[in-house]
Amino acid sequence: MENKELGFSWLPEKLHEECGVFGISDADGHDCANIAYYALYALQHRGQQSCGIAVNDSGNIVCTKDMGLVNEVFNEKILSHLKGQMAVGHVNYSKYSKASAGYRESIQPMVRKYKKGTLTIANNGSLINAAQLRDMFESEGAVFHGTSDAEVIAHVIAKERISSASVEEAVKKMMKIIKGAYSMIVMSPQKMIGCRDPYGIRPLALGKLGNSYLLASETCAFDAIGAEFIRELDPGEMVVIYNNEVTSIRDNVTDNRGICVFEYMYFARPDSIIEGTSVYEARKNAGKVLAQEHPVEADLVFGVPDSGLCAAIGYSEESGIPYGYGLIKNRYIGRTFIQPTQSERQNLVKIKLNVLADAVKGKRVVMVDDSIVRGTTIRDIVRLLKEAGALEVHVRISSPPFKWPCYFGTDVPSKENLIACQMELDDIAKAIEADSLGYLSIEGIKKLLPGRTGGYCQGCFTGEYPIPVPTQNEKDERRIYTHER
Ligand code: SF4
Known part of the structure; x- marks a missing residue:
């Protein structure tokens, strides 16, 4: 992207x-x-x-x-x-x-x-x-x-x-x-x-x-x-x-x-309420469900800031593994940031995130994030953690894998750029160099929103949308008539 x-x-x-x-x-x-x-x-x-x-x-x-x-x-x-x-x-x-x-x-x-x-x-x-x-x-x-x-x-x-x-x-x-x-x-x-x-x-x-x-x-x-x-x-x-x-x-x-379930997982601010549910609670619930679905023995749980923090708290609460900091984010990167050259590519993640070496050294860590798109950034973070001395890095993702387009306003990359469309779970884990990888299941989504009776859109995970979506011809027309003119 x-x-x-x-x-x-x-x-x-x-x-x-x-x-x-x-x-x-x-x-x-x-x-x-x-x-x-x-x-x-x-x-x-x-x-x-x-x-x-x-x-x-x-x-x-x-x-x-x-x-x-x-x-x-x-x-x-x-x-x-x-x-x-x-x-x-x-x-x-x-x-x-x-x-x-x-x-x-x-x-x-x-x-x-x-x-x-x-x-x-x-x-x-x-x-x-x-x-x-x-x-x-x-x-x-x-x-x-x-x-x-x-x-x-x-x-x-x-x-x-x-x-x-x-x-x-x-x-x-x-x-x-x-x-x-x-x-x-x-x-x-x-x-x-x-x-x-x-x-x-x-x-x-x-x-x-x-x-x-x-x-x-x-x-x-x-x-x-x-x-x-x-x-x-x-x-x-x-x-x-x-x-x-x-x-x-x-x-x-x-x-x-x-309602777009990804609002709860990703878009909305955690301090917002959507359809009666606190976004913070929904994210924390996602972490709890992740801990039930993908348990692992580890010494520390942390989230990728800011997107994985709430789910990491939930994972920690459910698993009993201590929650802490593993990564520190530079909050001041903005529009005027000068794009690094290709030769500086390996330092790019370091510019945005730094590993707290003292916190991860000699530990088995669980790192929680909200999504994986292409997989390159998360692989770079896993490498940084291992360079800093983490013994094992277990990656947990608080949403199911993206496999389908969104027709309702979310910019989901094409299938070639979605790692979950290109590889099976084990291969993704290898590609991002993690010791294990677990995504939230489709069934697990329901548990994010306990007590909710109405439906929600989860189309980018399942390919099933709440309303009929355009045919290929209509999609082509949309491309012609809208942004790609
Ligand atoms: S397909 Fe549905 S769940 Fe996915 S981003 Fe679009 S509106 Fe949200």
């Missing part, structure tokens, strides 16, 4: 999710742009490539957005120009560089003027019928500026709004037309609307700050600004925030549940 834009092509082992969204409809005289800034800061883990904030001052929308992290795109001066009674923010990850055609135009929030005023859209997720919808609009003469699904969604709402009495009616109709994963905030001149796809694949929560209502991808955004978490939107639910009141519209609500 390359992200040369960020100078991270040497850190190929992580999957990416596309976005985080935030919205505030103010009733107290808050500085909406400032609040959106801090909330986006808390959601930065959901997307680091671009971000934006659109403010609505009595129907007049001003939007600032650009490539970069939240604290790179915004400063006090920029925020001081963003005044209004509502604000919508977005952070985005994209595997496409700013050189890709239409990339810059695809940064959200997406602001579009149309016959009934101005629409602002911030979306998290990915549609499976975006290519067909785009084709339909282009056949009718529509012109698209960028490549994002949000622009397609804007066209659908604008079209439906013509025959609808209100913007919420148009959004309701849109929810019958678009297919796939979406957790979105739509801002009209007077209203803020939040909606979640009928399977609820991506999270979306409702909060309150004083008398002002908020929407956010994750509850950690509410904590960051001192707001109260009220509840999550149900799959298929739409909430309309207008005149300081929230109206729930449930025409598209069903009993279906398809």
Whole structure:
């Protein structure tokens, strides 16, 4: 997985999710742009490539957005120009560089003027019928500026709004037309609307700050600004925030549940709550299940920071093996980091992570991480641990092996780049030079979320998705019509 834009092509082992969204409809005289800034800061883990904030001052929308992290795109001066009674923010990850055609135009929030005023859209997720919808609009003469699904969604709402009495009616109709994963905030001149796809694949929560209502991808955004978490939107639910009141519209609500299980394992912050379950608890449970499924005699358990820490605590609690530190992470590697040359490749992992030699020397260690993509980074870490004197290194992974693509907004590499598609378990263990390797089982996923009755998406592990996914032809079309144009 390359992200040369960020100078991270040497850190190929992580999957990416596309976005985080935030919205505030103010009733107290808050500085909406400032609040959106801090909330986006808390959601930065959901997307680091671009971000934006659109403010609505009595129907007049001003939007600032650009490539970069939240604290790179915004400063006090920029925020001081963003005044209004509502604000919508977005952070985005994209595997496409700013050189890709239409990339810059695809940064959200997406602001579009149309016959009934101005629409602002911030979306998290990915549609499976975006290519067909785009084709339909282009056949009718529509012109698209960028490549994002949000622009397609804007066209659908604008079209439906013509025959609808209100913007919420148009959004309701849109929810019958678009297919796939979406957790979105739509801002009209007077209203803020939040909606979640009928399977609820991506999270979306409702909060309150004083008398002002908020929407956010994750509850950690509410904590960051001192707001109260009220509840999550149900799959298929739409909430309309207008005149300081929230109206729930449930025409598209069903009993279906398809939350992305990888939100719990990987994407979301551990201090967030998703569908009633603490992400921290889910990760700790994954570690406990791993300890039951793949026990080993060892002297120390530690996690790869930060992704493996919570599961390592669970593994330790269940196994009784002491928990400690084995690796220290350099927290200050950012976008401006100069990409090392190929000849420096062997030092790359050392730049990011250092082994605590005193802690691992002479010990049998269990190292827990959340995933393996290509296997190169984890192999380098195992080597470093052995060089530092670890007697045995047992690798435990708190998710099942990735084998299938995601159609709902996660950038999973092609099969050639997924080690689990290329090798059997024993061969992977040899390839990463571990003394043993254990992944969480598919059955084990259920135990992450005890008491949960509804379903969830685990498609990238099983190839079975909560909604029918595109055929190869449709996938080709999507490629043609979206990012790879
Ligand atoms: S396919 Fe995997 S990453 Fe995509 S939504 Fe489903 S569980 Fe999440």
